[in-house]
Structures are given as structure tokens and as C-alpha cells.
Amino acid sequence: MxxxxxxxxxxxxxxxxxxxxxxxxxxxxxxxxxxxxxxxxxxxxxxxxxxxxxxxxxxxxxxxxxxxxxxxxxxxxxxxxxxxxxxxxxxxxxxxxxxxxxxxxxxxxxxxxxxxxxxxxxxxxxxxxxxxxxxxxxxxxxxxxxxxxxxxxxxxxxxxxxxxxxxxxxxxxxxxxxxxxxxxxSSADSVRITVFGRGAHGSMPHLSVDPVVLASSIVLRLQTIVARETEPGTFAVVTVGALHAGSSSNIIADRAELQLNVRTYDENVRERVLAAIERIVRAECEAAGSPREPEFTYDDHYPxxxxxxxxxxxxxxxxxxxxxxxxxxxxxxxxxxxxxxxxxxxxxxxxxxxxxxxxxxxxxxxxxxxxxxxxxxxxxxxxxxxxxxxxxxxxxxxxxxxxxxxxxxxx
Ligand SMILES: [Zn+2]
Ligand SMILES: [Zn+2]
Missing domain, CATH: 3.40.630.10 (Zn peptidases)
Known part of the structure; x- marks a missing residue:
């Protein structure tokens, strides 16, 4: 008709x-x-x-x-x-x-x-x-x-x-x-994360908490959210699109910033993925002896x-x-x-x-x-x-x- x-x-x-x-x-x-x-x-x-x-x-x-x-x-x-x-x-x-x-x-x-x-x-x-x-x-x-x-x-x-x-x-x-x-x-979320270390001279790593090493282990560990925590066949994407720390080869910086993008088709999966990100970041900060709690900013949420x-x-x-x-x-x-x-x-x-x-x-x-x-x-x-x-x-x-x-x- x-x-x-x-x-x-x-x-x-x-x-x-x-x-x-x-x-x-x-x-x-x-x-x-x-x-x-x-x-x-x-x-x-x-x-x-x-x-x-x-x-x-x-x-x-x-x-x-x-x-x-x-x-x-x-x-x-x-x-x-x-x-x-x-x-x-x-x-x-x-x-x-x-x-x-x-x-x-x-x-x-x-x-x-x-x-x-x-x-x-x-x-x-x-x-x-x-x-x-x-x-x-x-x-x-x-x-x-x-x-x-x-x-x-x-x-x-x-x-x-x-x-x-x-x-x-x-x-x-x-x-x-x-x-x-x-x-x-899919739904999409952007998450900005700042993790804190302790700055020091590049020649004195023992005086620092190195945020570059901390951020690196966070990036690797985040890969397990989809690979190990999400049911095979369930759609989820966790991408670290940006990673910034430091300014020079002989300075250990005092913080690192990560920008993540998260995509899912299901609100429950979305909540589990976002919770896993926070859990992993907090645990890695703890493991590194980070002097301050990490900060999370959530923006650009698409349903x-x-x-x-x-x-x-x-x-x-x-x-x-x-x-x-x-x-x-x-x-x-x-x-x-x-x-x-x-x-x-x-x-x-x-x-x-x-x-x-x-x-x-x-x-x-x-x-x-x-x-x-x-x-x-x-x-x-x-x-x-x-x-x-x-x-x-x-x-x-x-x-x-x-x-x-x-x-x-x-x-
Ligand atoms: Zn577009
Ligand atoms: Zn478009």
C-alpha cells in the first residue's frame, strides 16, 4: 500500500x-x-x-x-x-x-x-x-x-x-x-583518567613513583576486560585512545592522563565494563604506591x-x-x-x-x-x-x- x-x-x-x-x-x-x-x-x-x-x-x-x-x-x-x-x-x-x-x-x-x-x-x-x-x-x-x-x-x-x-x-x-x-x-562513553605518581630526576627512579610505568601497566591490564571478563560473543570495545605523561627524557613526571573510549550494545555490559575500568585503575595505583587517588571524568555519553x-x-x-x-x-x-x-x-x-x-x-x-x-x-x-x-x-x-x-x- x-x-x-x-x-x-x-x-x-x-x-x-x-x-x-x-x-x-x-x-x-x-x-x-x-x-x-x-x-x-x-x-x-x-x-x-x-x-x-x-x-x-x-x-x-x-x-x-x-x-x-x-x-x-x-x-x-x-x-x-x-x-x-x-x-x-x-x-x-x-x-x-x-x-x-x-x-x-x-x-x-x-x-x-x-x-x-x-x-x-x-x-x-x-x-x-x-x-x-x-x-x-x-x-x-x-x-x-x-x-x-x-x-x-x-x-x-x-x-x-x-x-x-x-x-x-x-x-x-x-x-x-x-x-x-x-x-x-552502540553506546559510547569517553573516560578521562588521571593517575598520580611522584616526580623525580630521571637518574633517581628510587625517589619516584613513575606514572609512565603505572600507566603502561594500566593500559595492558585494561585489555583483559574484553578478553577475560566479557562473555565471548558479547560486544564490547575498550580503547585507550590517548596516553600522556612527561615532557623530557631526564624527568620522571608526577602524573599521567589516559583517555578511553568504551562501546557496548547493552546497558548491563556497559556498567560492568565501566566498573572494571575503575577497579583496575585503582588497584594498579595501589600496587604502584601512588600517592593520590586517581581521578575519573566521564563525558560524551552516547546511549x-x-x-x-x-x-x-x-x-x-x-x-x-x-x-x-x-x-x-x-x-x-x-x-x-x-x-x-x-x-x-x-x-x-x-x-x-x-x-x-x-x-x-x-x-x-x-x-x-x-x-x-x-x-x-x-x-x-x-x-x-x-x-x-x-x-x-x-x-x-x-x-x-x-x-x-x-x-x-x-x-
Ligand atoms: Zn561522526
Ligand atoms: Zn556521524
Missing amino acids: ESTTSQPLLQAVETGSAWLLEHYEHLHRHPELSMEEHDTAEYIEDVLQGLGLETQRIGETGVVAIIENGDGRVVLGRADMDALPVTEDTALEYASETPGVMHACGHDTHMAGLLGAVRTLTEHRSAWQGTYIALFQPSEEDASGARAMIADGLADRIPRPDACFACHAMVGPAGQVSVRPGPTL VTDNDADLHDLVRASFDAAFGDDSQTATPATASEDFCAIPEAFGTPYACWFVGSTDRERYSDAEARGAVSTEIPGNHSPAFAPVAEPTVVRIAQSHVAAAMAVFGSAE
Whole structure:
């Protein structure tokens, strides 16, 4: 049923692809870091206003437009807006013009895609009934943007959605759409740990408590959390991404700082892993004779993205009808998102899906040689370069198809 109603709209997205790609290239050229998306927000506002919509700013650089189109379900589509402190190395004609900043996570494809969905729904009001909320969210990369919008009164300033949707461009055959019920993206936590030693001259180690040795044994011992404490088959990642101590070869420093990243699909596993980290760090400090308790700072917490099963079934049927073989079952990704904070603020079901963004020939060639992970630059790489067509068009179409499935389920 959805296919018959959404097909003309999907065709309209395709027909308007030049418009979409123009916006995509502009956004790619002008990336902005988290919570600094000022020009991006103005650009999005201009485009939305050009479609005859009113916009509101929520969370400083967040932008929301609401398309009211009679009685029916309320659907929210979300795109994130921020870029990364990465120097672009893609040789794209529309590469970043801002030194050291790049849309290396594909959030520009999400924004352009959502604009395409908004334009199509605005121009084809007779094909659907209900309310569509387009939400452009800042600052996904540091997990603060969704929370900033919620803190700025999001839940009181827009109608309560019946369903919320987001997607992410990923390595995969360009235009392939994949979704799954349940855990789809992992939880993530960043933990900063400072451990203390006793500083001394490099020639007098007996007078010191050496934080370099202490931190080194902590790094090694942390490896046992996943290898020895987590049930085989249960997903968990503990990465020490940064380790800093000392400044010179002949000085023993008085402290070391470690920065850890933790990923899980399950809240219980997450709590066990975080507890194990604290236990190991405290015990190693004790073993080293550290003069002070270690300090722990927890930031950048991302919850698990856990797709609602019923909403998934509705959306998947719509994707199958719309995209045929290009509609696939997603494999859970170890990346993380703050999107689900938005539906959770309303107590609303949600679904997040992936859209492949790699040139198909290149992908199948690399896949045949088992070389996808080594040869195809992924998100956050300076060489991450989604093929604009069909990726952006398909993102727009997938938002339309998902929304139409919910509008069509109103009776
Ligand atoms: Zn990212
Ligand atoms: Zn991202």
C-alpha cells in the first residue's frame, strides 16, 4: 500500500536531484565544527524559508521546520549538522574551503537529504496527510547537540511525534538502504583518567613513583576486560585512545592522563565494563604506591540506538517496496549517535538506518578481495567521500518512504 502512495514522491525526489546536489556541494564546501554551525543554520533556514516554511531556532544552531498538512500522524526526520577537525584529502571539486575542517562523517549528505524530503513533501501535499517535522540538529560529534535542543525546550516547542527517523551515510554500495530492529548503534562513553605518581630526576627512579610505568601497566591490564571478563560473543570495545605523561627524557613526571573510549550494545555490559575500568585503575595505583587517588571524568555519553521493532517492520516493508534489492538488513555498527535522545524526550518510537555511500564498482571490487576495510575510507577519514549521486538522493527518498509508511498507517 505504501509503495503505491510513495512511488510518485520518490520519483519527484529523483527529478529534483540537481537541486539537492547543489545544496549538498555547498554544505560540503562550508563545514563547521560542533556547536559552531552558525552559517550552516542560516543556510538551512534560507532553504526552508524558500520552500515557504517557517523555521525556529532551538539549541542555538538547531533549526526546525514544521509542515502541517491536516489530521494524521506526526513524523519527525532528523539530520545532524556538524563537521570534524579533519583536513580534507579527497580531491573533490567541491572540497572543504575551511582549512582543517571537513564533513568527514557525511552529515552534509544527511542535511541535503532531509532538505530533499522536505521539499518533496511540501510540494506534494495532496499525496499525504499529517504533520512532518524536519529537525536539523547541531553537535552530534560530541554528543551535546540533541541535549542542547532538549534543554532549549524542544519538547514544548514542537508537536509530539508519533515516530522519529534518522539515517547515517556509511561505507557500502551507494544507495543501499539497511535497517534492523533492536540495537543498531552502540553506546559510547569517553573516560578521562588521571593517575598520580611522584616526580623525580630521571637518574633517581628510587625517589619516584613513575606514572609512565603505572600507566603502561594500566593500559595492558585494561585489555583483559574484553578478553577475560566479557562473555565471548558479547560486544564490547575498550580503547585507550590517548596516553600522556612527561615532557623530557631526564624527568620522571608526577602524573599521567589516559583517555578511553568504551562501546557496548547493552546497558548491563556497559556498567560492568565501566566498573572494571575503575577497579583496575585503582588497584594498579595501589600496587604502584601512588600517592593520590586517581581521578575519573566521564563525558560524551552516547546511549544505545535501539530501533523500535514495530516501527522497524513498518519502515522495512516500505523500503522493500520502494527500493527492492537495495533494501537490506543492517549489521549493527560500533559507531554511536545521540539521535535517540530526541525520541526519548517524547517517549516516541524511532528507527535509524544506514545508506551506503561508496561507488558500487569500487565496493564490489574491494569486497571480492576482502579489502573493504583497508581500501575504502570510512567515516572520519580525511578521504571519506560519499558518491553524491545516488547517496544524497537515496537519503531523501528513504526519509520520504519512512514518513509515508507512518502517514499511511493512520487509520
Ligand atoms: Zn561522526
Ligand atoms: Zn556521524
